[in-house]
Amino acid sequence: MEILETAIEAAYKAHVSSLYKVLSQSLLSANGDLNEISAAEIRFKKGLDFAADVRVKAKAAAGL
Secondary structure (H helix, E strand, O other): OHHHHHHHHHHHHHHHHHHHHHHHHHHHHHOOOHHHHHHHHHHHHHHHHHHHHHHHHHHHHOOO
16 A cells, blocks of 8 residues: 555655646746736646645545
8 A cells, every 4th residue: 555655645746846837837927917927826726726635535545
């Protein structure tokens, strides 16, 4: 079971890293536009919530 938990955690960390990169690029592309910045932040938060939910469900499905 340890290998499953390690794999799930690695996938979660990779997903969060990807979300961070997208947020960074979105903020750069926003070029100071407050509406675009706000939208990027909202998408980032939704992505974090989704990743956390998937992580919980994956652990439950794996019996962890």
